[in-house]
Amino acid sequence: MKLVLERFAHNALALLAVTTILFFMFRLMPGTPLAAYISENLNADQQQQILEQFGLDKPMWRQYLIYLGNLAHGELGLSFFQRRPVLAILLEVLPNSLILTLTSLTIAYIFGVLAGAWLAWRRGSWVEGVAIPVVLATRAAPEFWIGMVLLAILSFKFGWFPSGGASSPGMVYAGEWQRMFSLDYLHHLALPVFTLALYLQGLPLLLMRSNMLEVMHEEFVTMARMKGLSEWRIVIRHAARNAMLPVVTAFALGIGLSMGGNVVIETVFSWPGIGRLLVQAVANLDYPLAQGAFLMIAAVLAVMNFVADLLYMTLDPRVTHGRRG
Amino acid sequence: MSVPAILEVDNLQIHYRTREGVARAVDGASFSVPEGKIVGLVGESGCGKTTAVRAIMGVLAENGSRAGGRVVFQGKPIDAGNTRPLLWREIAYVPQSAMSSLDPVYTVGEQIVEVLTKRGGAARSAARARSAELFDLVGLSERRLADYPHQFSGGMRQRAAIAMALALEPSLLLADEPVTALDVIVQRQILDTLRELQQRLRLSMVMVTHDISVVAYLCDEIVVMYAGQVVESGPVREVLARPRHPYTMGLRNAFPDLVSDAMELVPIDGSPPDLRETLTGCRFAPRCPFVETACLSHALAPVTTGGHLSACRRDGEADALRAAALRPSTWLRP
Amino acid sequence: MAAAADLGPAVRRLVTMPLRDPFAFAGITIYVVFALVAVFADQLAPLDPLEILFTKAGKLAANVPPGPEFLLGTTNLGRDIYGELIHGTRSALAVGLSAAVVVATVGTVVGLVAGYFGGTIDSVLMRIADMALSLPFLPFVIVLTGFLGASTSNIVFAVALLLWPNSARVIRSQVLTLRERAYVEAARVTGASHWRILFVHIAPNILPLSFVYAAIAIGWAIVTEASVSFLGFGDSTSVSWGYMLQDAFSSQALSRKQYAWFVPPGVCIILVVVAGFFISRGYEEVFMPRLRGR
Numbered sequence: 001m002k003l004v005l006e007r008f009a010h011n012a013l014a015l016l017a018v019t020t021i022l023f024f025m026f027r028l029m030p031g032t033p034l035a036a037y038i039s040e041n042l043n044a045d046q047q048q049q050i051l052e053q054f055g056l057d058k059p060m061w062r063q064y065l066i067y068l069g070n071l072a073h074g075e076l077g078l079s080f081f082q083r084r085p086v087l088a089i090l091l092e093v094l095p096n097s098l099i100l101t102l103t104s105l106t107i108a109y110i111f112g113v114l115a116g117a118w119l120a121w122r123r124g125s126w127v128e129g130v131a132i133p134v135v136l137a138t139r140a141a142p143e144f145w146i147g148m149v150l151l152a153i154l155s156f157k158f159g160w161f162p163s164g165g166a167s168s169p170g171m172v173y174a175g176e177w178q179r180m181f182s183l184d185y186l187h188h189l190a191l192p193v194f195t196l197a198l199y200l201q202g203l204p205l206l207l208m209r210s211n212m213l214e215v216m217h218e219e220f221v222t223m224a225r226m227k228g229l230s231e232w233r234i235v236i237r238h239a240a241r242n243a244m245l246p247v248v249t250a251f252a253l254g255i256g257l258s259m260g261g262n263v264v265i266e267t268v269f270s271w272p273g274i275g276r277l278l279v280q281a282v283a284n285l286d287y288p289l290a291q292g293a294f295l296m297i298a299a300v301l302a303v304m305n306f307v308a309d310l311l312y313m314t315l316d317p318r319v320t321h322g323r324r325g
Numbered sequence: 326m327s328v329p330a331i332l333e334v335d336n337l338q339i340h341y342r343t344r345e346g347v348a349r350a351v352d353g354a355s356f357s358v359p360e361g362k363i364v365g366l367v368g369e370s371g372c373g374k375t376t377a378v379r380a381i382m383g384v385l386a387e388n389g390s391r392a393g394g395r396v397v398f399q400g401k402p403i404d405a406g407n408t409r410p411l412l413w414r415e416i417a418y419v420p421q422s423a424m425s426s427l428d429p430v431y432t433v434g435e436q437i438v439e440v441l442t443k444r445g446g447a448a449r450s451a452a453r454a455r456s457a458e459l460f461d462l463v464g465l466s467e468r469r470l471a472d473y474p475h476q477f478s479g480g481m482r483q484r485a486a487i488a489m490a491l492a493l494e495p496s497l498l499l500a501d502e503p504v505t506a507l508d509v510i511v512q513r514q515i516l517d518t519l520r521e522l523q524q525r526l527r528l529s530m531v532m533v534t535h536d537i538s539v540v541a542y543l544c545d546e547i548v549v550m551y552a553g554q555v556v557e558s559g560p561v562r563e564v565l566a567r568p569r570h571p572y573t574m575g576l577r578n579a580f581p582d583l584v585s586d587a588m589e590l591v592p593i594d595g596s597p598p599d600l601r602e603t604l605t606g607c608r609f610a611p612r613c614p615f616v617e618t619a620c621l622s623h624a625l626a627p628v629t630t631g632g633h634l635s636a637c638r639r640d641g642e643a644d645a646l647r648a649a650a651l652r653p654s655t656w657l658r659p
Numbered sequence: 660m661a662a663a664a665d666l667g668p669a670v671r672r673l674v675t676m677p678l679r680d681p682f683a684f685a686g687i688t689i690y691v692v693f694a695l696v697a698v699f700a701d702q703l704a705p706l707d708p709l710e711i712l713f714t715k716a717g718k719l720a721a722n723v724p725p726g727p728e729f730l731l732g733t734t735n736l737g738r739d740i741y742g743e744l745i746h747g748t749r750s751a752l753a754v755g756l757s758a759a760v761v762v763a764t765v766g767t768v769v770g771l772v773a774g775y776f777g778g779t780i781d782s783v784l785m786r787i788a789d790m791a792l793s794l795p796f797l798p799f800v801i802v803l804t805g806f807l808g809a810s811t812s813n814i815v816f817a818v819a820l821l822l823w824p825n826s827a828r829v830i831r832s833q834v835l836t837l838r839e840r841a842y843v844e845a846a847r848v849t850g851a852s853h854w855r856i857l858f859v860h861i862a863p864n865i866l867p868l869s870f871v872y873a874a875i876a877i878g879w880a881i882v883t884e885a886s887v888s889f890l891g892f893g894d895s896t897s898v899s900w901g902y903m904l905q906d907a908f909s910s911q912a913l914s915r916k917q918y919a920w921f922v923p924p925g926v927c928i929i930l931v932v933v934a935g936f937f938i939s940r941g942y943e944e945v946f947m948p949r950l951r952g953r
Contacts, residue, residue, distance in 0.1 A: 014793035021794070025802070133933070140878065140932035142885050142901075145925035148908060152921070156914045163914075219425040225384045227440050228412030237439075238428050245430075260795030264886050268908070278798055279890050282805035294802055297795045305793065317473040318429055 003319070007309040015302035019295060023067050026291055076295070077288035079281075086292035090274060094296065096166060097266070097273035100189065101258050104196035109251050112201040116208025116247075117240055123213060139202035143261065147195040147268035154191060161191040164270035192269040200258060204247050211243035218242070245316050249308045256304030259297050328359040330397075331497055331529045332381070337394035339373070339380050339553075348600045350376040352553035353394070358497065358546075363523060363530040365540030365561065367576065368550035371597050374533045377550070378499045382416060383408035398497070413444050417495040421502040423486035427474035433485045434470030437492055445493045459488040463518060480511035487519065491526070498523070498530045504539065516543050537580045541565055549573050552597050552608040559633035569635035569643040572609045574650035591656045607638065614655045615639060615646050683941025686874075689934035693927075697748040706742045725919045732919050743898050744923050750899040751881050751931065754811055754818075758880030761819035762826060763873035767865060769823065770830025775838060775857050785831070788824035796821050800883055804892045811894045814887055818880045826872035830865050837861050871939040878932035885928055900924035 058066070070076070076086035119131055138146070155163045166188050215221060216239055224234045263275035270276070274293055281290035313319045339351035351373040358364045366374045379385055381396055383405040396403050398411065408416075420426035427436060434456055441452035457467035463484040469477070477485060483503055490498055500519070504512040520543055523530055532544055540547050540561060547565070548558040549572060557570040568574045575593040595612040598604055607613070610620040620638055627636040639646060649655050725732040732740055773784040800817040807813050837843060838861070846856050881900075887893055888901030889908065907921040 010789075011793075014790060017790040018794055021790075025806075136933050136936050137929050140882075140929045140936065141925060142882050142889070142904075142928055144886060144889050144908075145904060145921070145928065148904065148921055149925065152914075152916065152918065157916065219420065219422065220428045222379075222384055223418070223420060223426045224428075226382050226412055226418045228409045228414070228444055229439070230443075233443065241430055242428070257796070260798050263797050263801065264889060267890055275798070279801060282801055283891060285806075290802060290805075294795070294798050297798050298793070301795050302793060316430065317432075318475050 003313060004310065007313075008306060011302045011306040011309070014305070015299060018298045018302070019068070019071065020064075022291060022294060022298075023064055026287060071295070076292040079289040080286045081284055082286075082289070086288050089277070089289065090292055090296050093272050093274050093277050096271060097259060097262060097275060100192055100196065100266070100271060100273060101255055101262060103189065104193045104200060105251060105254050105258060107193065108197040108200035109204045109247070109254075111197070112204030113208045113244065113247055115201070116205040117212050117235075117243070119205070120209045120212035120216070121235075135202045135205055138198055139206075141199070142264070143195065143199045144264040144268045146199055147192070147265055150191060150195050150198075151268065162188050164188075164268075166272050188271075192265055192271050195269075196258065196262070196265050200254065203250060203254070207247050207250060208243060211246060212239060215239045215243045245312070248315055249312045252304050252308035252311050255307075256301035259300045259304075328362065330357040331360045331399060332358040332531075333395075333397040334377065334381065335395040335397070337377060337380060337396065338392040339376050339385065340390055340392045341386070342388045342390075343601065346601045349392075349553055350389070350600055351380065352600070354550060354553065354555050355394075356548040356555055356558055358529050358531055360496075360529050361527050362545040363520075363532055363543055364546040364548060365544035366531055366533045366548050366550060367535065367537055367540055369535055369576075369593075369597055371600075372550045373553040373600075374535075374550055375501055378418075378501055378531060378533055381499065382412060382418060413440060413490075413495065414493045415495050416497045416499065417490035417493070419483075419486050419490045419498060419500040419503045421505055423477075423482040424474060424479075426486065427482070429474055432471050432473055433477070433489075434472075437470070437489050440489060440492050455492070456488075459492055460485075462491065462522065463488040479507050480515060483507065483515050484518065487515075487522070491522065494526070496529060498528050499533070500530060501533045502535070503532075505534065505536070512539075513542075519543065537565070537576050549576065552604070553600055554608065555627070555634070555636070556609065557633075557635045563633050567633075567643070568647060568650075569633065569640055570609075570637045571613045571615050571646060571650065574647060575612075575656065578650065578653075578656065591653045593656065607636075615649070680941035682937040686934040686937030686941065689930050690938075693748055693752060693931060696745060697752045700745050700749055706739050732917065740903070740920050740923075743903050744900070744927065746898050747900045747903060747924065748927070750811065750894075750897045751884070751927070754815060754884045754899070755877035755881045755931065757812075758815045758818045758822070759873040759876040761815065762822045762876035763869045765819065765823040766826025766872055767830055767862070767869040769827040771834055771857055771862060771865065773827065774831035774834025775853070775861065781831075784827070788827055791821055791824045794821060797883070797886060800887055801890060801892055804887055809887075809892045809894050811884070811897070814884050814894070815880065818876070818883050822872075822876050822879060826869065826876075829872070830868050833865060833868055834861060837864055867942050871942045874935040874938040874942075878935035881928055881931055885924075900928055 074087050076090070078084065079086055079089055082089060115131075119128055122128060151163060155161045166185060218239075221234060221239055224238050229238075259274070261275075262273060263279055265271065266273040266276035267279055274296055278290060278293035278297070280286075281293055334357065335355050337351050337354045338349065341348040341350055354373065354377055356364070356366075366377070368374050376385070376389070380389075380391055381398075381403075383403075385391075391404065398416065403411065427433060431439075434453070437456040437459060438449065438452040441447040441455055442449060445452070447455060456470055460467045460470060465481060465484050465488065469481070469485075474482060474485075486503070490500075503519070504515050507515065516539065519530075522528065532540065534540060544561050546559065547561045549556050549564075549570065551572050557564060557568065557573045564573065565577060568577060572593075575591075578591045579593060593612055598608055598611070605624075606621040607616075607624045610616045613620065617639070623638065625636055625638045625640070627634045628640055635643070637643070769784050769788075773781040799821065800814065803817045804810075804813045843856060843860050846860050851860070884893070884899060885901030885904065888899055889905045891905060893899065893902050893905065895902075901924075903924045904921055907917065
């Protein structure tokens, strides 16, 4: 329990540090701090309102405290362009990003773990000689480029998938859930998910493979052989179970990391997620929206880091159960 | 020797393929284990003791293979193909380091239950009761069954490993340096436990060790291995009182407890040969204080005198050599 | 004297390693080829990559398919794609190498200092490293380049800012073990100063690790530059592979099936990044055998 609190504190502090960095980054941007918050197309009243809300007339440290206070209340300001609360905009697109990320990661990790274990088993064969460079190439390729190639072939050449967006024009749904489980949505989701999964599978695959190779040489695996346990049981219950530990952690970390990385995938496929929102906000110099989107991504990253810590603790008894003997 | 042998190893050859060529880790070793006796297998590290024991269980590293020889267990020849049904049910193993030999992500209890159910065919509830019994047998509290390996102390972990080895009531126990990693007091306790269990359960046992005092304390028979071969074997008392191979004489000098206190400990100079090279003559010759020119080219086939086997060309002069071996100066290289 | 003895083998292995590991050899070869292309870009592609080309009839040479005149065809604005690709090598290597130098230098110095001195300095540096690692990478680069201006140096700065912690951490842990070695102890006893021990006795043994992280940083920096350019925050004054991909994407090269426009830049990026993987893999095998995937 102490360990859980410790990890929580660690991640919370890291997030606080990120928000602090962000605060000063936006304040220290070229131009006056006001410029970062006030655009010319706001009238005097609105300007005054923002000045007060963010305490921009007060000294820096007061501003910082007000900023933190606003954050704690989920108050992220108004988007310059959409003239709507930033938080509302973010919450609108967040599910799209989460669905994209989670689906791709799940597919990538299931494939990666199985293929990695299989490649460990086929060590030294010609399969390995072909597979490893191919996997390395998928890790090396920019995500958006994989997306472009797949779009060009699967969408523009064969017309199997839509070329972008999350729904076909003119589609109307009774509610969010109906929309997300509609065939149209899934059809739009398929290609981005495939691209992201293709990019992401390399890490779990290589990790699983090298862990398996290492674990198969551990004494407890030899012992399992000496006990006469079946090969299947040795590989799955003992070797794979141990080799999985870092992979599971990498999965949780991957959610946070790929939320950030999705920026490009979402842009290629015009997927209405938080990454694309960030890009548009930065391009439009919509500071409150950009800051909010960035914070949201950083928050997901911090939460997932914490989840990864927790997962590691539950899966590896050496971490949770201290030495007693 | 009227006691029948439970295990006979005859001219065993184990080869490892390495980048630098084939290493003959075990090169024609022969010995047998009489039923209900403890046989000590001694030698420096790298002499093929562990490899020999693992080969008996048919579990070798990927690059290792049995290149020749016979292993006969309870009258039936066994090899990698037919050993598995015997594993743990008839032949069990106690590892040197129970820490790395137990799976870190399962409790010790779960691992014993696994063996009992998957190999012993027991129901889970029966297996749980049996594992409590086993823990009791080796002097551990059954509450510790719920603990993970890393929560045990070194000595307790070895006890847990012994409990695990005894789970299916094997008739032969292969123990590979089971006490080496422990401090002297705990060593003694574990050895006592092992001996008591061995007598109570009428186990036959092979005790692999580099420590000749462990053999003296525990074993009935001794097999001395050097560079993959057996150089001397026989009843412990006889061999240790009247060693006939210079290597055994040297080993005896290198450990306390055995000879008089006045005797200082003298290590044998040098190290065992590289087993990847083609070796001729007596393998101990380069380190032997009694070496003669002929030793370098001709090795003598082992000679057995009254159950005491030795493979030294100068076997006839054993008494004189033994007297010389007691002088530390004999072992000092010019 | 002792210093020379420490320095010798480490540096020698650094140089001879590629000859022993086929992967590292392939990686180095790829680097050398790209470096040559960058150096002789003007000879390989004499045309200015940004020049707008016209056909003999005086019409804009737009979307010309690959052929003998334009090896990879032209863009919708009549630019030579082959020329862009060749000249793009320069900016790729410039971004990659400068990021590698900064990452390796900062990572090595921080790792050395934190590992050797320990205590407060160590904890402060490592906390800063933790903080940098909890920043979302690409969004941070985008915000930075988007607001600070889209220049190559800003991209390098952002990449370096986010990549140094990894190398610093690993180097620190290596220093922790080196610190206890006999020859370091010997140097300490003979009264060598901290800085002397650090830079003469320990640093040379760390060099291979710095090299590994430099190789990794080259790839990261090039991919990051490409991503940032693709998103439209790139340096618009130079032609880079990322710029080409962005140009192709926004000019509907995908629907016009101009594969020769967007496939080659991606392949070049993959080659450079994979070369980095190969080299770091090779060095890890030689210098850190315990990491070897047995």
